[in-house]
Amino acid sequence: MKHLPLLAFLIAVVLPSSALAEEPSLNVKRDIPYAEPADPLQHLDVYAPPKAKNLPVIVWIHGGGWQTGDKAAVGKKPQAFIEKGYVFVSVNYRLLPKVSMGDIVRDVAKSIHWVHDQVGGHGGDPKRLFVMGHSAGAQLAALICTDDRYLKAEGLPMAILKGCVPVDGDTFDVPAIIETAETRCRLHHQPQAGFGHREKFGNDPEKHRDFSAVTHVAKNKGIPPFLILHVGEHPDTSAQAQRLGAVLREAGVETKVFGARDTWHSKINEELGIAEDPVTKELLAFVEGALKP
Numbered sequence: 001m002k003h004l005p006l007l008a009f010l011i012a013v014v015l016p017s018s019a020l021a022e023e024p025s026l027n028v029k030r031d032i033p034y035a036e037p038a039d040p041l042q043h044l045d046v047y048a049p050p051k052a053k054n055l056p057v058i059v060w061i062h063g064g065g066w067q068t069g070d071k072a073a074v075g076k077k078p079q080a081f082i083e084k085g086y087v088f089v090s091v092n093y094r095l096l097p098k099v100s101m102g103d104i105v106r107d108v109a110k111s112i113h114w115v116h117d118q119v120g121g122h123g124g125d126p127k128r129l130f131v132m133g134h135s136a137g138a139q140l141a142a143l144i145c146t147d148d149r150y151l152k153a154e155g156l157p158m159a160i161l162k163g164c165v166p167v168d169g170d171t172f173d174v175p176a177i178i179e180t181a182e183t184r185c186r187l188h189h190q191p192q193a194g195f196g197h198r199e200k201f202g203n204d205p206e207k208h209r210d211f212s213a214v215t216h217v218a219k220n221k222g223i224p225p226f227l228i229l230h231v232g233e234h235p236d237t238s239a240q241a242q243r244l245g246a247v248l249r250e251a252g253v254e255t256k257v258f259g260a261r262d263t264w265h266s267k268i269n270e271e272l273g274i275a276e277d278p279v280t281k282e283l284l285a286f287v288e289g290a291l292k293p
Contacts, residue, residue, distance in 0.1 A: 026047050026049060026050070026078065027046075027047070027048045027050060027122075028045065028046070028047050028078075029045065029046045029122065030045045031043045032044050032114075034091070034111045034113070034114035034115075035110050041092045041093060041094045041107075042092065042094065042107060042110070043091075043092050044071060044091040044092065044115075045071055045072070046087065046088075046119070046122045047078035047082060047087070047088040047089075047090075048122045048123045048124070049082045049085065049087075052122065052123020053123050054123070055085055055086055055087050055123055055125060056085075056087070056125055056128040056129075056130065057088075057089060057115060057119050057126070057128060057129050058077075058086050058088045058089065058130050058132060058287075059091065059111070059112060059115055059129055059130065059131045059132065060074060060077060060090045060091070060133065060137070061108060061131070061132065061133030061134075061136075061138075061140050062090070062091075062092070062133070062134065062136075062137050063135025063137045063138070063269065064095075064135070064136055065096075065135070065136055065200075066095060066096045066104055066200055067095050067097070068095065071090040071092040072090070074088075074090050075269075075270055075272065075273055076272070076273030077090075077272055077273040078090070078273075079273065080273035080274075080280065080284075084284060084288075087122055089115055089124075091107075091111040093107035093111070093140075094107055096200055097195075101202060101207070101211055104140065105143060105144065105150055105211070106153070108140050108150075109151055109153065109154050112129065112131070112144065112154070112156065113155070113156060115129060116129070116156055116160060126160065127159075127160050128160075128162050128291065129161055130161070130162055130164070130165065130287060130290070131144055131161060131163075131164050131165075132165040132166070133165075133169075134167040134169075134269040134272075135167070135169060135265065135269070136171075137169075138167050138168060138171075138172075139172065139213070141165070141166045142164060142166045142169065142172050142213035142244065143212075143213050144164075145158075145213075145223060145224055145226070146213045146214075146216040146217050146221075146223055147213070147216040148216075157222070158222035159222055161222075161224040162224055162225075162290050163226070163227065163287060163290040164224055164226050165227045165228075165229065165283060165286065166226075166228055167229045167230075167268060167269060167272070168230050168231050168237045168265055168268050169230075169237065169240060169241075170236045170237045170240050171197060171201075171211075171212070172213045172240045172243060173212050173213075173240060173243050173244070174197060174201050174208040174209070174211055174212045175205065175208045175209060175212065176239075176240070177197055177240065178197050178198050178201075178208060180236060180239075181196060181197065181236075182196075182198070214244055214247045217247045217250075217251045217253070221251075223251070223253045224253075224290070225255065225286075226244075226248050226253060226254070226255045226256070227256050227258065227282065227283065228241045228244055228245050228255065228257045229258050229268065229282065229283070230257070230258070230259055230260070230268075231259070231260055231264055231265060231268055232260055232261050232263075233261070234265065241259070245257040256282075261278075
């Protein structure tokens with residue numbers, strides 16, 4: 001026992017102070033309903049710094065093929081944003097096949113409505129919202145930020161959105177990914193997916209176009225700046241990212257497309273929030289830049 005003070009001294013010398021320090025504290029409110037009456041999946045979690053006041057807000061939409069996933073799977077994202085002075089909101093939504101794709105998009109719009117009306121009580125600024133998501137969440141984020149009908153149905157203007165960050169989505173142009181996937185299966189004599197994108201998006205060409213963000217991009221709609229993140233070596237998400245980026249730029253929307261190297265679909269999401277991660281650096285720089293006057 002008499003050697004403990006020396007041991008403590010050695011630990012303090014050898015380990016950097018950051019290794020000994022606790023992570024900055026944060027306030028977490030979980031399972032808040034955003035609909036009335038609320039389905040078990042129509043809930044969200046709010047992460048905020050202590051004594052937060054009038055801070056920009058990140059709205060995060062999880063992936064999972066519109067069939068699985070959960071708002072709790074956020075990794076290091078909340079801590080990373082809170083340390084930079086943001087409120088972080090992670091939302092759940094109802095899932096296929098119990099509801100339609102339209103219901104899912106409307107759920108996301110309802111969650112943003114709740115954020116706009118209530119986030120002030122958690123230290124957030126309802127007029128400075130960023131919408132982000134991974135995979136299926138990327139499609140939902142991009143659609144909400146380009147097809148203004150969903151926010152208008154909630155009585156919200158596009159002006160409350162300061163930026164959109166879809167991460168490694170492959171359905172910004174739904175007809176294109178359907179044709180790509182089905183052609184690949186046909187050429188390689190593989191069976192077609194039983195419940196693929198064609199079926200998930202309504203098995204109707206008009207619905208496929210309507211759920212595509214590229215369909216709704218136009219000038220003077222108030223579409224916010226975009227940072228489109230994708231796995232650089234993945235042919236489908238790379239093609240979709242470049243397609244959405246080109247359409248946005250043609251409409252005069254400030255847009256950056258960033259292809260991450262040495263990563264894959266799940267890893268790019270899991271490592272968001274790690275300080276040394278190149279994708280995280282791009283994301284934080286984009287958000288900071290979008291908030292400048």
